[in-house]
Every structure is written in C-alpha cells, then in structure tokens.
Amino acid sequence: MAELFREVTERERKHYYSKEWSAKKLPEFIVRTLEEREFGFDHTGEGPNDRKNVFMDVRDLEDYVRATAPYAIYSSVALYEEPKDMSGWLGAELVFDIDAKDLPLRRCAHLHEHGQVCPICLEDAKELARDTLIILKEDFGFENVHVVYSGRGYHIRVLDEWALRLDGKAREKILAYISAAEELNYKRDIDSNMIMLSSGYYRVFRLRFGYFIKRISKSHLENFGLSPRQIQDTIENKEKIYQEFVLNAKSPNVSFPSSLKRPPRKGKKRSGLMILLNASSTFSKAYFDGRVTVDVKRILRLPSSLHSKVGLIATYIGPSEKKLERFNPFKDAVPGFRKEEVREAYEEWVEEHGDEM
C-alpha cells in the first residue's frame, strides 16, 4: 500500500539534492540574510549536531548540500555579526510554530495515534496558521510575514524590522496574546462587553474560541464538568455560537444558550459559559510550540529542504492567506521521486476519510 508519509532512503536524498533541489528554491528572505545566519545539518537522522556553519554565498551552500545530501537542513532564526560563533546578535525573526502532531482537540483521534499526522490535523494546523497570520497583520501591523510548511505543520516567520529586535520577554507577551492564553474574568471582560471588541486581545480570543467550539466533543464537555443540559445545548448550538459570538462579535448573552449562564450545579461558582471560555484558553496555549517563539537563538528547518523523516519538502508558501488557503502539502510539498506514490496514497485516503475533512 502506498504511504503518505515515510522515511526516505539515503539514495533518495542524494537524488533529491542533486536532481530536484537547487539554491534557487530558497525563499528570498533567507538568501538576502544568508551571511548572517547560522546553518545546522543533521547528517544521520539523529538531530542537527553539525552546527555553526556559515555560507557567504548561496553557491557555497549549494555545493555543500549537493555534496553531503543531509538528512535535514536548518538555519537560524537569529541574525549574527559572527554566525560561526553565534555572537554579535543582530536580531531574530519572530516565529510561531504550529506542529500538527501535537495539536489538542484532534478530530482524527480515531484514525491515528498522538504524535503522528494525517491530512485532517494538517488541515487544522492550517486553520490555526491562517488565524495567526490574520492577527499578525491586522493587530500587529506586520508586513514582512512568511508562511512555511514545515513538513508536519506550519512555521510563521516575521521579519519586520521591529520584530527582529524584540527580546525574549516581549516575545512571551506576544505569544500569550497570539495564543489567547489568558483567562477571562466575568466582570471585567464579559459584563463590560470587552469581549465584543473588534480589535485587540478579545478578538484573538474569539478566533481561538471559534477553533475550539468547532472541535469540542461531548466527552470534552463532560470533562469540563458541564451539566447534561448544558452539554446538549452547546452541541446543538455550535454553529450559532460560532456565527454570532465569533464572527459577528455579539454579546455572549445572545450567542450562547441560556442554560450556560448558570453554574452547572448547585454550590459551583463559575457559570457554564465561563467554564467553556476558559477551557478554550487552556487549549489554545497548546496550539504553539512556545519554546520556538521565545528562544531567539533557535534553528528552524530550511524551506526547500527535504524532511527525510516524513518524505515531504519543507515548503515556502508565501506571505498571504490566499496562498496558505490554496496550499495542499500532498500536492505542493511532494518531492518528484514520491509524486506517484503520494498521489495514490492521498486518493486512497480521501476515498476512505475525505468526508471527515
């Protein structure tokens, strides 16, 4: 049976780097800053232990990659005066890493184990990436934003001048904002209508809540401690809540079923609504690998390089939501030598599970 993901052989790697790949496939934002970046290589599949490489010219990088056909290629998000000893830090891209294999609220829990991926979770990662892209552009006003398919998820990389200079503390704050990680407070946030704002943290919160509400299941709701009535009302009104609360920013008083306004049972303090809203922020914290955002010296998979573990290409998608929307990893990130195999496997998969997408 054909497989969507599989580890590639050394021979296939060599074939890819000598026949398919060339430095021309590197995105411009990497080429422009090439001399300031540290490059790391994984030659054996055990992790990037050949680090602190510097290339003054793309042709040098090309020669090196052709000659060694590494298992994986990484480059730093930081720019340095002296990348070979990682000194003279000039700044670092602001990066958000959405890894599809670690997402909570999986719709495909019945299809595969945690730690693996399928077209469904990749689609979910894409939705999170799209929302993130929107927030970065509309709230933060970033213009130099790039989306990359990482092999098993998405990297969003910001290169606006002021983003490069942010320190770890500022990045943490931005991450908390982007992931809507802070819990809401009834009086301050709901009662005063703040949650209905069309910009700022509350809008981000609603976007993340939209992702959440579309995916929660009956068993999640039971775990949160909602009453049977509240559970039933929530499930039946998912679409209404999404339309009114998330998209049209209407007050929770009109968008949510009235049973949620009470605590699930006597003696409880929090209303069903607050339980639901705060459960959403608990989940949203897990959408991103926060270490990637906060660590200003990290290395990331190089766009255009082969992700040898899964047999797909880390692919530069572009700066726009439209391009991201149209991107399909099983068509656009497949190395030539696997085209036939992936096409076949993808068709099989769609036939079997396509309606769940």
Next chain:
Amino acid sequence: MLDPFSDKAKRLVKEEFGGITELLLIIPSYVGIDQALERVLWVKSGEMPRDLLEMGDIQDLLTFYALLGALAFSPYGIEMELVKEANSRIYAKRLRRAGRISGTATELRTVDAGEIPSRDRTILERTHHHELPPDERDKLRLRYKIHLGKFLELWEGSLKEVYIREGYVYLTTEQALKLWEKSFERNFERAVNLLYEVRDELPSYYLQLYERLGEIAREYFKERLERMGSAEAGLLRFELFPPCVKIALGGVPAGLRNYAITVLLTSFLSYARLCPSPSRRDVRIRDCVGDLSVVEKEILPVIIEAGNRCSPPLFEDQPHEVKNIWYHLGFGLTDKPRLEDSGNSTWYFPPNCSKIRANAPQLCKPDRHCRNIKNPLTYYLRRLYIESRKGKQSTEGGENG
C-alpha cells in the same frame, strides 16, 4: 513643560552649553547646592512647592542635572531612588497640569477621530453610560497611541490590558502617564550609568551634593533601611553577577586565564563585596574594612577556586600569580599582606564592558540585564537594587495581595 530626556532637552543642552560634560562643569557656578536639593527635600512632607512646578526650562535642566551629576558617585543607591522618585513626581505633576502629554521622551501620539471603530469606542469609553460622572468617563478616553515595538520595551503588564490595532497600542491618559514614568525611569538609569564613567572628572561640588543627598535619603527611607539593611557592602549574591563574571568564575582556557581571574574577578569581587559604589577612584581597601578577614575568607577563596577551574589550573603552573592578585587589590607585590599595606599599589577597578569586549571577547555574552550597562559592577548594583525593590514590594504590597 520640558522632559529632561526629550529631544528638545538634548538639543538645548547641546546648543546652549555644548554638551552634557560641559553642562555639568558649569552647573556649580549657577546652582547652589541647597537650590538643587529643593527638588528632593519636599518628598518627606509630600507637598510639592509651587515654584518647582513653574520653573523655567533652563533652570529646570540645570537643577535636575546637578542632581544627576551627584548620583554618578553612587548609581543604584538610595540616593538615586530618592532623586528618581522626587523628580518623576515633579514631571508627572507638570504633565497632568498641562492636560496633555507631548514633547516627552516617550513617543506618544494623539489619536485621530475615526481611527478606532465606533463600536469599540463605545465599549471602551462607555460612551452611553450616562450614570458615570463626566470625569470618570474622561478617564476612559483613549487619547494616545504608541507603536507596539516601543510599547513593548516599556510595558511590564500583559497585552490583554490594552487595545491593539494595526501595530499601535491605544492608551488612556493614566496608562500613557504610567508609560511615561517607565520611560523616565529607564532614561534616568541610563543617564546615571553614563555619568558613572566621568565621575572622576567632576568638581567636588557633586560629591558634596551627593553626601547631602545621602543624608536626606537615609532620613526618607529610614524605616525601610531599618527593616532591610542597606544594599551597600554585603554578602556576595552570585546569582546576580553579570555573565562575564559568571563565565570567569566557571574557569576559562589558558589564553584567557590571567585576564579573567586576575584582572576581572579580583577587581569585581573585591569592589562588589567591600565597596560597591566608591565615591572616589583612589579608595583603598583599608578605607572600607578594619581587618583582612573578609578578603581572606570570602574573596580570595573564590578567586583561587575559579583559578583552579581553569584549564590548566592557573595557580598550579603560575604560583606567583597570587602575589599579582594582592597587587591588584592594592597591597603591592606581596603574598603576606597587612592591612597597612593597602594603598601600596592601586586597587584596580573592574574594567569597563568596552574594555572586556576588546581584550576578552569570549567573556562578553550579554544578557538582557546588560542593556545600557557600561561596567560589570553597575550591572551588579542595578540587579541588587531591583532585588531590593522586589523585596520592598512583597513586604509592602500585602493589602492588595
């Protein structure tokens, strides 16, 4: 009003006096010590004299910079805290009186009509809440905006607390003032750090002013000092050391040994432990301690241990280097020092960051606290100061807790 760190103030200093050093040199002939002290004397009573609020720009700059010059002798001491607090309050009050924040060192802009969607305005400013008195509603008005990048440098809270749109943060007057205070504090510390460099060249006027400030500060912070003890000479807090000192403490390879151990560690540890903010350059160890036991029991063992961690261990193949340590501590070339010998050579002061970077770049791995710092010792003093403030907040902040 004039923000002493604004571009306008900088221009004034340059055009009228020829630069900050020149300004500091001529201040003593224009401003009496008592006159400068008026800017802080009122804090005890809390009543700010009117003429402080209505002072002309030049007079304001001269008296303010007189105090800054005095602080060059003790960055991050209680004197600095006193001057910072008193003057931040003076300028904040002037800003409030002016009714708008403009021309400050914080890059705040006023918000144009229509920039914020009207529904958001209604919610944030509670436009329809007629039960609120007008001045309450006035407090909710979003009057200022600042670019997010600048905002993040100053704001300590979360981004949930503010309204963000298209790269700007929108602020009420109170929030804007809070931000201005933060930037004042930042600029203030930066200025003190810079002046620390030139303190040897300053006229004795500033030392006298500094001593008077010390008296007032000790009086003002009396209770706190009794409760906490002062942040002056005390046990070494290794966790607050700058990265270069930490690297040196961990042991270094052969080529770096003498610089890291003899030059950097010896001077840093001895000043940090015995005399963190010397008021003059030619201070001697015997001016700070009554016997040598602290040096022998607390400082020397740390230096020797760091030397042993070097590869190869420093004092094994260069035993005479111990003499050199004593030499750098001011006892002349000896290995049997007596307290009276202190002053036989110069007690070396920790090298500036720029020197360390030039002579031993491997030691310079700046962390976020290194920003605006020019000398490893001020790094340590600053962190001690921040720690002592944390302690103060946790003991005094009980009621809101």
